[in-house]
Amino acid sequence: MATISKAETDEVKARHQLSAIIGRTVKLRKAGNEYVGLCPYHSEKSPSFRVNDSKGLFHCFGCGASGDIFKYLMDIEGLSFREAFAALADAANLPTVDPKQRQQQARAETADRAAAILSAQAQWHDARTIRGTPAELYLRSRGIMGDMPPTIRFARVPAWKNPKTGADGPALPALIAACQNRAGKIVGVQRIFLTKEGTKASMANPKLSLGQVRGCALRLGPIAPHIILCEGPEDGLTLRQKHPRASVWVSLGTGAMPHIELPDVIRRVTIAGDNNAPGRLAAETASAAFIEQGREVQAIYPPRKFADWNDELMGVLA
Ligand SMILES: [Zn+2]
Known part of the structure; x- marks a missing residue:
């Protein structure tokens, strides 16, 4: 044959x-x-x-x-x-x-990605400290106190673009989290859209990313030989408050965790997983990936009765 x-x-x-x-x-x-x-x-x-x-x-x-x-x-x-x-x-x-059509589509996607990274960088550049903003109210309502790391900012930004005209939708208040790639460059943002009272905006999904998120992380602390890694900004800020001497990083999405490209200096990762099934699966997949890279890995979860770390904090506060 x-x-x-x-x-x-x-x-x-x-x-x-x-x-x-x-x-x-x-x-x-x-x-x-x-x-x-x-x-x-x-x-x-x-x-x-x-x-x-x-x-x-x-x-x-x-x-x-x-x-x-x-x-x-x-x-x-x-x-x-x-x-x-x-x-x-x-x-x-x-x-x-038709292969020509496929090539054209691939080129258009590359251009779209590059444009999204530029928009994300522009939104980050125009954002400012959260002090006295709806983002501060939001975090306080989640039990997160104290000073914020410089990777958390506030801005009023459009939540969507009109797909036909390309025009921006109205600007809404948002907490802006920086996504840094392995080299530390900000190439994306995750926005949590808020009301002016600091509650989550009533949208199907008030948490929206822009630019590149895959492979990147929200760094709530410096590059260190040991980091704590979790899924969402609220959990990350909760863990940072609970472990003030640790460096906490955030994957910005359950499925994103195994794909983070970590700098070589990081030798040990404590994965702080969510308690639900996708959270545990992501933690296991990420563990395997980091072990494969020669890192030391440990996974921790909040007590069973809490879905995630912020729920635990809020439960304890209540
Ligand atoms: Zn699957």
Whole structure:
């Protein structure tokens, strides 16, 4: 039997739209440049499985499963590599794509990402200390007192853009958290949109990121040989208050934790996980990733009756 060359597999991959293949077995919905759905690799209730047609890759932020069209057909549809190749090579009835169109789409996505990083940097630049702002009221209402690290700021920023006109929506008060990449450069922000009274804004999701977040962290303390790592800014600020001598970093999202690119100086990571199932799964996946990088890892959780660290603080206060 003749072996199948890389050029041949690349050629069949380029002809197919990954979302169309996966869409036969998983219900997908469009989300920005990608598609999302419930992960076929693990059991979940809210979708964390993403499919990117221009890259030809899928990735699950819940369980970490990832791969290309071949991996999907072999894992989920149970085909051998040769069967998958044959199915793709003569699947005349499957929707196919023009490579030029795919290249154009990939270029447009790269440009979108670069523009989003610039907007995030501009929002960060224009933001100021939280003293006397709704962001301070919000944090106080969550039991977080004392001085804030310089990576937490306040600004009034538009929560959305009109997708048709590109015009900004109205500016809303927001707590702005800096996302720094491995080199320490601010390349993204996470905004928690607030009312002027300091409660969360009534939006479907008042926590929105802009720019690059993947691989980055919100640093509530300096680079140190040992850090505490958690999922959200409120938990991070709670842990910082509880352990004033420790350096606390935040992954800004459950699924993001295993993908943080940590500077080499950090040798030991205490993962402070959330108590729910996705939180524990993310902590386990992150542990494995950091151990693989030669770091020492320990995972801690709040007492069972509290969902996360801020709930524990608030429960204790109550
Ligand atoms: Zn999954």
